[in-house]
Amino acid sequence: MEEEKNDKHYPDVDVVSRVSSDPTSARVDQTHRKLKGRHIQLIGIGGTIGTALFVQIGSALTKGGPGSLFLAFTIWSTFILAINNCLSEMVIWIPIASPFVRFADRFVDPALGFCAGINFFVFEAMLIPFEVVAFNLVLQFWTDKIPVAAVITIVLVCYALLNLFAVGWYGESEFWLAIGKVVLAVGLMAFTFITMIGGNPLRDTYGFRSWDSSKVPGAPFAEHIKTGSLGRFLGFLTCLIQASFTIAGPDYVAMTSGEAEMPRRTLPRAFNSVFYRLTTFFVLGSLCVGIVVPYSDPDLLKALSEARPGAGSSPYVIAMARMQIPVLPHIVNALVLTAIFSAGNSYVYCASRTCFGLALQGKMPQIFARCRAMVCPYIVLALPLPSLFWVSNNAAVVLQWFVNLVTASQLLNYAIISFTYLKFYYALQAQGIPREHLPHRSFWQPFCGYYAFIGTFIMAFVGGWTVFLPGNWDVPTFLFSYASLGAAPLLFIFWKVFRRTTWQRAEDMTFFEKEREQVDLYEDAYVAERHPPSGIFARIGDFIFA
Known part of the structure; x- marks a missing residue:
């Protein structure tokens, strides 16, 4: 009876069994596709909008001024849009777990997949x-009486509850948390417009x-640092x-592809x-920050x-205090709190799914590929436990070193995605597969790939x-900024030598045929069963974000 229940409510489980029963098939994804279109839309926003847009952005404003800030965010948005174009074309055709990691493995070299x-x-x-x-630091905006260990433990327990049991829980939680981020971002833009006109x-x-x-x-x-044009x-x-x-x-949207309901329908939207989010939240957001407060305030x-x-360092909160608005800073801090929780929730999800994808490829122990038990989240959730030692100042410094150590990893990840797409693009041409x-x-x-x-x-x-400016050389800063870039080629060489991997030729490249067959069977089964949204809020969300 239990198996019949699974077949009824999870048609993808039956599809997996049919595809994987083929003795010639490779290991296929075993994830339940329970993320709806509205979940994916808001997960993309939740992974995109963070505290850096509301608080840390003030530091860049003081160094570059409002014009440089707006211009920089506008220019960088075009790079993210190009990455989005590269990812979307590959992921929508091949919506699998940990897509860009496994694409690097299949389209470039297994050693690059391991590195990525x-x-x-x-x-x-x-x-x-x-x-x-x-x-915990945001909570201190109101009080510092709550024990640090208690706050950290409660947050980790919440992450465990949302990530260990069902992907639907994660999807729903991230949906509502991301709505809080949207409300905060849109509310601060409205605050800027209303106050700037009096x-x-x-x-x-x-x-x-x-x-x-003439006024500032x-x-x-x-x-910054130097004078004049320099x-x-x-x-x-x-x-x-x-x-x-x-x-x-884009990477957060891509990570949902292995658990997306009707992926070839929901993922394109x-x-x-992404283009509208880049324009609305980042370009307009950077413009607003440079309006509400002078860079030299x-x-x-x-x-x-x-x-x-907390939000005490936010340019918006500084502006609210200057304009004698007493209540809004507390509202902003509360929404920043939800934004931080959402960001951590997204990191748990992405890290555990990446671990799962590596296990599928044999790059991590096979126990991590046990999807039903979801072993990966246990491993990921164990990593923040050292944060309990933040009660000690020395431990805080050490942990911050690790955070700084991986700051270049995101850019390295985007470079790998772009390079992988170029290999994918030319492989299609070499094998006579029309992009149409x-x-x-x-x-x-x-062009976007390059x-x-x-x-x-x-x-x-x-x-x-x-660190390269005269008199600014600092060994720790240099190491923390570039250690991840130095580790990447070492990881590549290690796996290349250890497994004797082969650089993929465009003529010989394969495109996850078994996995695509799995998705085709799943979508046919899903359409046949027709799962309507349940609940008034789910229906409203599906209607808005369809």
């Missing part, structure tokens, strides 16, 4: 303790005063580095919406130097540029 998988896994896993501790207690119609060089010396392009360029470069670590999204500079907890036969074709290819690869590869080496 370990890089992304470590990057996501090491950010979990960072977000857990950030959650809708504030002071009746101050400040408009674009922060951009006016140096605006809109501030000088100083303004360095200010812009600092803002571009901030943008490169703030803006994300999720990938296509003394209160902002003081808040950053004192590292005020793909279920989704992205635009401006292969554009994204060059941009992300160069920026990966730019992050620690300040």
